[in-house]
Amino acid sequence: MKKKFDTKTLDLILSKMVDTVGNSKDEIFRIGEQCRRDYETLTDELKDVKRMVIQIIDEGDKLETQSRFARKRLSEVSMHFKDYTESEVREAYEKAHQLQMDLTMNRQIEKQLRDRRDDIERRLNGLTETIDRAEHLVSQITVVMNYLMSDLKQMGEVLEDAKLKADFGLKIIEAQEEERKRLSREIHDGPAQMMANVMMRSDLIERVYKQNGAEEAIGEVKSLKKMVRNALYEVRRIIYDLRPMALDDLGLVPTLRKYLQTIEEYHTPTKISYATIGEERRLPSKYEVALFRLVQESVQNALKHAKSKEIKVKLELTKTYISIVVKDDGVGFNVNEKKAESFGILGMRERIELLGGQLTIDSKIGTGTVVLIQVPLEN
Numbered sequence: 001m002k003k004k005f006d007t008k009t010l011d012l013i014l015s016k017m018v019d020t021v022g023n024s025k026d027e028i029f030r031i032g033e034q035c036r037r038d039y040e041t042l043t044d045e046l047k048d049v050k051r052m053v054i055q056i057i058d059e060g061d062k063l064e065t066q067s068r069f070a071r072k073r074l075s076e077v078s079m080h081f082k083d084y085t086e087s088e089v090r091e092a093y094e095k096a097h098q099l100q101m102d103l104t105m106n107r108q109i110e111k112q113l114r115d116r117r118d119d120i121e122r123r124l125n126g127l128t129e130t131i132d133r134a135e136h137l138v139s140q141i142t143v144v145m146n147y148l149m150s151d152l153k154q155m156g157e158v159l160e161d162a163k164l165k166a167d168f169g170l171k172i173i174e175a176q177e178e179e180r181k182r183l184s185r186e187i188h189d190g191p192a193q194m195m196a197n198v199m200m201r202s203d204l205i206e207r208v209y210k211q212n213g214a215e216e217a218i219g220e221v222k223s224l225k226k227m228v229r230n231a232l233y234e235v236r237r238i239i240y241d242l243r244p245m246a247l248d249d250l251g252l253v254p255t256l257r258k259y260l261q262t263i264e265e266y267h268t269p270t271k272i273s274y275a276t277i278g279e280e281r282r283l284p285s286k287y288e289v290a291l292f293r294l295v296q297e298s299v300q301n302a303l304k305h306a307k308s309k310e311i312k313v314k315l316e317l318t319k320t321y322i323s324i325v326v327k328d329d330g331v332g333f334n335v336n337e338k339k340a341e342s343f344g345i346l347g348m349r350e351r352i353e354l355l356g357g358q359l360t361i362d363s364k365i366g367t368g369t370v371v372l373i374q375v376p377l378e379n
Contacts (some may be wrong), residue, residue, distance in 0.1 A: 002166060019143055022281065024141060025138055025141040025142065026181065028134050028137050028138055028141070029134070029138055030132070031134055032130075032131055032134030032135060032138065035127050035130050035131045035134065036131060039124060039127045039131065039257075041118050042123055042124055042127070045120060046117065046120045046121065046124065047119045049113055049116050049120060052113050053114060053117060053352060055111065056106060056109055056110045056113060057110060059106055060106040060107065060110060063099060063102050063103045063106055064103060066099050067096070067099040067100055067102075067103050070092070070095050070096040070099045070100075071096050071100075072095060072096075073092050073095075073096070074096040077092045077093075077210055079290065086158045096301060108228070112210075122376045123339055133313045135329065152201045156357050160215075167211070171335070172322065178279040197227060202224065204220060205217055205221060205224065207347045208220050209241045237260065247288055247289065247292055248285075251280075251282045251283065251288060252282075252287070252288040252292060253276055253280045253315065253317070254280075254281055255288075255292060256295060256313070256315065257276075257294065258276055259276045259292075259296070260272045260299065260313060261274075264304070265289070267303055269309065270303060270308060270309060270310065271309065271310045272299070272310075272311045272312075272313070273311070273312050274312075274313045274314075274315075275308075275312075275313070275314045275315070276314075276315050276316075276317070277307070277314065277315070277316040277317070278316055278317035278318055279317060280317070281317070283322070283377070284378070286354075287322070287375065287377070290351045290352075290354065290355055291322065291373070291375065293351060294324070294348055294351055294352070294359075294373050295313060295324060295326060295373075296349055297327060297347070297348055298326040298348075298371045299311060299313070301369075302326070302328035302330055302369065304329055305330070305331075305333070306328050306330020306332065306333075306368070306369060307330050307331055308328035308329055308330035308368070309329055310328065310329050311326065311327070312325075312326070312327045312328075313325070313326050313327075314327075318377075319377070320376065320377055321374060321375065321376050321377055322373075322374075322375050322377060323372070323373065323374050323375075324371075324372075324373040325370065325371070325372055325373075326370070326373075327368065327369070327371075328368050328369050329368045330364065330368050330369060331365065331368075332364050332365045332367050332368050332369055333365060333367055333369070334361050334363075334365060335361055335362070335363050335371075345361065352375070355375045356375070356376055357372045357373065357375030357376065358372075358373075358375075359372070359373055359374075360372040360374075
């Protein structure tokens with residue numbers, strides 16, 4: 001008799017595994033954050049030590065010059081002892097001795113500062129390695145957690161082959177992690193950095209107002225407003241890349257037109273043109289979202305990989321089908337060459353298959369790329 005599979009027991013095991021992995025991830029994250037704080041503290045201390053080293057070297061050079069003249073003076077007094085009074089001889093000796101003592105002390109302090117500087121640099125290198133390892137481990141643990149929490153049962157009904165199922169799940173998770181990393185970098189390098197600059201600029205405005213008056217402070221305020229406006233633009237662009245709100249409100253065609261216009265403004269050297277053939281009308285949500293992502297992926301590939309100077313997007317909408325052409329004048333690529341770690345085109349084909357459509361990519365090295373998307377529309 002075949003024993004019935006206990007799904008509750010499996011769920012309990014998975015839950016405990018997720019909790020354990022999650023706790024490990026949190027601990028590694030805390031270690032990484034502590035290392036970052038230590039790194040910032042040591043970086044500030046290193047700046048101070050380097051500044052002190054430069055200062056002590058300058059002082060040492062001055063003392064060296066003074067000591068050399070003092071020794072020369074002492075030598076002259078010693079050679080012509082009878083020509084100088086006892087107080088002059090004593091003064092020459094004491095000055096030479098004091099300068100020599102000061103110079104010796106200066107050299108000792110310089111050595112201590114240099115040793116401290118080298119020690120801090122070694123610790124910073126160690127912290128950098130620890131931070132990198134922590135980030136790598138957190139990323140790996142996140143992949144494991146996402147895989148554990150994925151609905152493998154539902155995927156199993158579609159993908160009967162176990163290996164294909166695992167590969168598909170990992171590809172989705174890796175794509176999610178790459179997207180999170182990209183967003184993290186964009187937010188850190190864009191809005192977050194700009195906001196930090198805004199804080200420093202606001203402090204500067206206070207000092208300018210106190211020292212130079214209101215007129216110069218107003219000029220700094222205008223510059224600050226421009227900085228805040230740029231930060232707001234960056235935030236809106238990131239949100240727009242995630243999912244334009246206009247897609248739900250206005251539909252595919254107006255959203256594509258606005259999206260391509262925004263992308264063209266952000267990538268100034270590249271010219272992007274857009275044309276629509278046929279009646280502009282709303283489509284079911286699954287079509288609008290999928291088609292928007294397909295065009296977005298095609299345009300982003302042309303910008304990132306093809307190094308295109310001109311991109312043309314044409315959309316044709318009829319009662320029975322929708323056709324989209326994305327053409328660029330970039331470097332092109334060999335469509336027959338398969339890259340193991342490139343899932344962009346694979347993801348596009350999967351979206352097309354879900355809609356029952358067809359994706360055709362025509363490209364040759366040095367001649368640009370043409371992406372043709374054809375999807376039949378349901379009545």
